Amino acid sequence: MKDFADIPALMAEIGTAAKAAAAELAFAPADQRAQALTAAADAVWARRDEIIAANARDLDYGRDKGLSPAMMDRLALDEARIQGIVDGLRAVAAQDDPVGAVLSEWDRPTGLHIRRVRTPLGVIGVIYESRPNVTADAGALCLKSGNAVILRGGSESFHSSSLIHACLRDGLRAADLPETAIQLVPTRDRAAVGEMLTMTDTIDVIIPRGGKGLVGRVQAEARVPVFAHLEGICHIYVDADADPDKTARVILNAKTRRTGICGAAECLLVDRAWYDRNGATFIADLIAAGVEVRADDTLQAIPGTVPAKADDFGREFLDMIIAARVVDGVDGAIAHIRRYGSQHTDCILTENDATAARFFQRLDSAILMRNASTQFADGGEFGMGAEIGIATGKMHARGPVGAEQLTSFKYLVEGDGTIRA
Amino acid sequence: MKDFADIPALMAEIGTAAKAAAAELAFAPADQRAQALTAAADAVWARRDEIIAANARDLDYGRDKGLSPAMMDRLALDEARIQGIVDGLRAVAAQDDPVGAVLSEWDRPTGLHIRRVRTPLGVIGVIYESRPNVTADAGALCLKSGNAVILRGGSESFHSSSLIHACLRDGLRAADLPETAIQLVPTRDRAAVGEMLTMTDTIDVIIPRGGKGLVGRVQAEARVPVFAHLEGICHIYVDADADPDKTARVILNAKTRRTGICGAAECLLVDRAWYDRNGATFIADLIAAGVEVRADDTLQAIPGTVPAKADDFGREFLDMIIAARVVDGVDGAIAHIRRYGSQHTDCILTENDATAARFFQRLDSAILMRNASTQFADGGEFGMGAEIGIATGKMHARGPVGAEQLTSFKYLVEGDGTIRA
Numbered sequence: 001m002k003d004f005a006d007i008p009a010l011m012a013e014i015g016t017a018a019k020a021a022a023a024e025l026a027f028a029p030a031d032q033r034a035q036a037l038t039a040a041a042d043a044v045w046a047r048r049d050e051i052i053a054a055n056a057r058d059l060d061y062g063r064d065k066g067l068s069p070a071m072m073d074r075l076a077l078d079e080a081r082i083q084g085i086v087d088g089l090r091a092v093a094a095q096d097d098p099v100g101a102v103l104s105e106w107d108r109p110t111g112l113h114i115r116r117v118r119t120p121l122g123v124i125g126v127i128y129e130s131r132p133n134v135t136a137d138a139g140a141l142c143l144k145s146g147n148a149v150i151l152r153g154g155s156e157s158f159h160s161s162s163l164i165h166a167c168l169r170d171g172l173r174a175a176d177l178p179e180t181a182i183q184l185v186p187t188r189d190r191a192a193v194g195e196m197l198t199m200t201d202t203i204d205v206i207i208p209r210g211g212k213g214l215v216g217r218v219q220a221e222a223r224v225p226v227f228a229h230l231e232g233i234c235h236i237y238v239d240a241d242a243d244p245d246k247t248a249r250v251i252l253n254a255k256t257r258r259t260g261i262c263g264a265a266e267c268l269l270v271d272r273a274w275y276d277r278n279g280a281t282f283i284a285d286l287i288a289a290g291v292e293v294r295a296d297d298t299l300q301a302i303p304g305t306v307p308a309k310a311d312d313f314g315r316e317f318l319d320m321i322i323a324a325r326v327v328d329g330v331d332g333a334i335a336h337i338r339r340y341g342s343q344h345t346d347c348i349l350t351e352n353d354a355t356a357a358r359f360f361q362r363l364d365s366a367i368l369m370r371n372a373s374t375q376f377a378d379g380g381e382f383g384m385g386a387e388i389g390i391a392t393g394k395m396h397a398r399g400p401v402g403a404e405q406l407t408s409f410k411y412l413v414e415g416d417g418t419i420r421a
Numbered sequence: 422m423k424d425f426a427d428i429p430a431l432m433a434e435i436g437t438a439a440k441a442a443a444a445e446l447a448f449a450p451a452d453q454r455a456q457a458l459t460a461a462a463d464a465v466w467a468r469r470d471e472i473i474a475a476n477a478r479d480l481d482y483g484r485d486k487g488l489s490p491a492m493m494d495r496l497a498l499d500e501a502r503i504q505g506i507v508d509g510l511r512a513v514a515a516q517d518d519p520v521g522a523v524l525s526e527w528d529r530p531t532g533l534h535i536r537r538v539r540t541p542l543g544v545i546g547v548i549y550e551s552r553p554n555v556t557a558d559a560g561a562l563c564l565k566s567g568n569a570v571i572l573r574g575g576s577e578s579f580h581s582s583s584l585i586h587a588c589l590r591d592g593l594r595a596a597d598l599p600e601t602a603i604q605l606v607p608t609r610d611r612a613a614v615g616e617m618l619t620m621t622d623t624i625d626v627i628i629p630r631g632g633k634g635l636v637g638r639v640q641a642e643a644r645v646p647v648f649a650h651l652e653g654i655c656h657i658y659v660d661a662d663a664d665p666d667k668t669a670r671v672i673l674n675a676k677t678r679r680t681g682i683c684g685a686a687e688c689l690l691v692d693r694a695w696y697d698r699n700g701a702t703f704i705a706d707l708i709a710a711g712v713e714v715r716a717d718d719t720l721q722a723i724p725g726t727v728p729a730k731a732d733d734f735g736r737e738f739l740d741m742i743i744a745a746r747v748v749d750g751v752d753g754a755i756a757h758i759r760r761y762g763s764q765h766t767d768c769i770l771t772e773n774d775a776t777a778a779r780f781f782q783r784l785d786s787a788i789l790m791r792n793a794s795t796q797f798a799d800g801g802e803f804g805m806g807a808e809i810g811i812a813t814g815k816m817h818a819r820g821p822v823g824a825e826q827l828t829s830f831k832y833l834v835e836g837d838g839t840i841r842a
């Protein structure tokens with residue numbers, strides 16, 4: 001029986017078990033891992049009534065805690081949402097398996113043949129907030145990529161996540177894989193999070209999924225590498241050579257399609273020459289669509305805008321609000337984005353190839369776009385299948401993080417009694 | 422004039438300058454960066470007398486500090502060694518440029534065209550010990566990969582490194598690149614190292630070059646990502662199906678070619694069945710070559726061996742010493758290496774493909790070899806050109822770290838007014 005009072009000991013035990021499971025998973029065949037996911041999908045569907053009952057307990061807890069309606073909605077599961085979880089598990093099971101792929105190979109004059117092959121990272125820690133479906137999504141992607149995972153869900157979704165985790169374990173058992181390949185921290189004690197952030201011997205990477213508070217804490221405190229983005233302060237720059245129709249269409253979509261996702265546009269930069277020539281009907285369109293446009297001195301001339309405050313630039317609204325200002329050409333846009341951006345996703349609207357190339361070269365956001373909505377910043381839209389998040393670090397995974405990004409590699413070198421001169 | 426008394430302020434200033442230089446380097450053309458390296462090579466050769474005079478001051482300092490003969494040798498520069506530095510700079514200049522390469526590209530049904538292109542990492546911090554040539558080698562590789570670099574050399578090589586750094590600056594100036602692209606910390610104060618390890622806003626990765634003490638400190642204290650290996654505890658496993666001639670040749674080379682490098686073999690594992698059948702003439706060969714063989718109970722039967730102590734396994738000797746023991750088959754070898762290895766380089770000697778595949782699959786060292794000397798664990802031998810070191814982490818760079826491994830990537834996404842449904 002585990003001692004839930006001694007959190008360091010509990011977490012160390014979980015870490016050791018995960019590391020042992022990872023060593024097994026590293027060479028478990030692809031079809032065995034896929035079979036576990038399919039069996040888990042079956043279990044989730046078969047046990048949907050149990051999951052809904054557990055979710056009711058979480059909803060009671062959430063009501064007692066006074067969660068906002070938005071948070072209560074994120075927490076709630078019904079049969080349709082459970083169907084979504086099942087579909088997600090099956091989709092990940094059907095994806096190409098990344099493990100063992102030969103990334104490159106070459107021969108050397110010495111006679112050595114060298115291959116670089118993809119391997120799992122090892123043990124992944126996922127720390128998330130209220131959505132219980134992350135338990136299934138994150139567990140599935142980690143298993144797909146041959147990693148063991150330690151899941152630490154939000155305290156609000158404790159019962160729902162536990163039931164979904166039980167179904168994942170059912171799947172592992174059915175495929176004859178170690179059940180400790182996917183573990184859920186079995187306590188709401190927040191000390192468990194602090195432990196995970198420093199378990200450098202057993203956890204290879206931490207992925208936080210949640211708001212800025214959670215991600216910021218993880219980035220500040222983790223001794224383990226972190227795949228994350230703190231904010232998605234996505235800019236759209238309307239260049240002197242932008243096409244008016246495309247501009248109108250892309251801006252409206254980038255801001256309003258969904259305002260709560262990290263790829264939503266938060267700041268509009270308009271070339272001064274363009275504005276003097278064409279005005280900015282796209283701002284009127286945004287206002288007509290219900291967006292609050294916080295404009296600089298120049299753009300305040302447009303009816304319906306409100307004055308921007310200094311801190312509206314470099315701010316992630318995640319709402320029907322956008323900051324807007326005039327800049328001097330692409331270099332003005334680049335300077336603004338370097339100062340205020342978050343290296344997530346930034347977009348240029350232009351028909352001029354040279355200007356686009358300059359924007360692409362001189363900025364170093366994880367994703368740079370041309371004439372396309374920033375809302376495409378998504379692993380699914382990139383064709384990577386499911387994603388566990390978007391990372392803005394320079395190391396390793398960058399941009400959408402799917403199964404392939406949850407891997408590392410090793411070199412396999414073959415000789416024939418070959419010695420070095 | 423910089424205030425060398427206020428180390429945090431000094432280092433912050435250096436960091437800010439490096440970040441600004443990195444933004445310029447990110448789009449400096451390949452030939453301009455190569456030109457800087459060629460000009461630096463010319464400057465090193467032209468100023469060789471100055472460098473040798475500066476080195477004489479370092480040697481005086483080293484003698485006063487009572488450095489060992491080995492350390493004094495590492496520190497010393499003569500015309501031949503300066504020629505080596507010049508050749509190294511020219512070789513890096515001539516390598517393929519990694520920046521801007523399209524790593525992959527694809528189209529999406531939405532009409533988006535996505536490219537993944539190689540970018541510099543940004544700012545690299547290199548912390549090293551006595552060898553002054555690292556100033557040139559590390560500076561060159563970082564510039565080749567489009568990165569700004571902050572070099573922090575050993576206090577013993579302070580004057581030599583300063584002169585070599587002046588030549589690198591000559592090269593940058595000749596190529597019209599920012600001189601702050603390659604900076605050398607201008608003080609021996611050790612507090613500068615502590616600052617570098619926590620400069621997360623300005624340094625993207627730290628590379629320690631030196632002994633276990635330095636690397637261990639950096640790994641323990643750094644808040645910035647680190648590319649490094651702590652130890653190279655390289656194993657060679659002689660399988661039941663090993664070829665005797667290849668075995669003898671590879672083992673002798675792996676241990677004795679150079680004992681002080683991280684790819685030198687430190688432990689020999691012999692399959693019990695092989696030993697019962699063939700004995701271990703390769704151990705007699707090692708002893709004849711002057712190697713001290715620290716053997717387990719079984720192998721102590723071989724004349725000239727000495728008894729191994731428990732801590733001889735998992736130990737990096739970097740000397741004419743090797744630990745040796747009998748194991749039960751490839752699974753015994755795998756279990757030993759998992760327990761005692763350092764995930765650097767491990768080798769199997771076998772003619773059996775299935776056994777080799779098992780060894781390759783079930784171990785996760787950065788480099789796994791078959792029938793080849795572990796001394797090949799080297800970027801040059803891999804065909805990567807110069808290397809800055811070997812990394813054993815799971816993130817990003819792993820194995821030999823050359824110019825290509827000093828890069829990151831970004832996604833460039835092009836549409837035609839494309840919006841997300």
